[in-house]
Structure formats: structure tokens, C-alpha cells
Amino acid sequence: MPNPHRRLSDPRELNALAHPVRMAIVELLSISGPLTATELADRLDETPANCSWHLRKLAQHGFVEEAEGGKGRQRPWQVPGLGFRWD
Incomplete structure (x- = not known):
């Protein structure tokens, strides 16, 4: 079961997330579950x-x-938890 509300403490984490494609990837994986780069x-x-x-x-x-369950280009990705907070 995913851990709720990851606490962000490093500004570099926000910088890594602050890209439209990356935000869309996290959103899709949160809603749809594990997907490969090709499915995303x-x-x-996108390519x-x-x-x-x-x-x-x-x-x-x-x-x-x-x-789990993939190899090479058929590797699925998932989000390890849902939600973020910044203190």
C-alpha cells in the first residue's frame, strides 16, 4: 500500500517535479497504476x-x-506514494 503524503524538504525535489511532462507522468501513474515509458x-x-x-x-x-513484472523497454514504473507536502 502506498505511503500517503511524502514530505518534501529539499528544493531540488521541487525543481525535479516542476516540469509539465514530469507532473503529467506522476499524475498518470497515480491514477492509472504502473505504466511503461511507451504507454506513458x-x-x-510524447516520445x-x-x-x-x-x-x-x-x-x-x-x-x-x-x-515488478518487466524487463528492458517493457519496464513498468509506479509512484511509491500518493501526495506531497512541503513544510
């Missing part, structure tokens, strides 16, 4: 390579993580 690209009208790059950036800050 289809829904966001799979672009979505993959943004997924890796989000993963560096813990906003997304690899989900």
Missing part, C-alpha cells in the same frame, strides 16, 4: 525516449520507482 508516451503525446528520460529524473528523487 502514447497517453501524453518513449523523452518519457524514459523524465522517468529516470523523477526516480533520482524518489517520485517514481520501477514496478
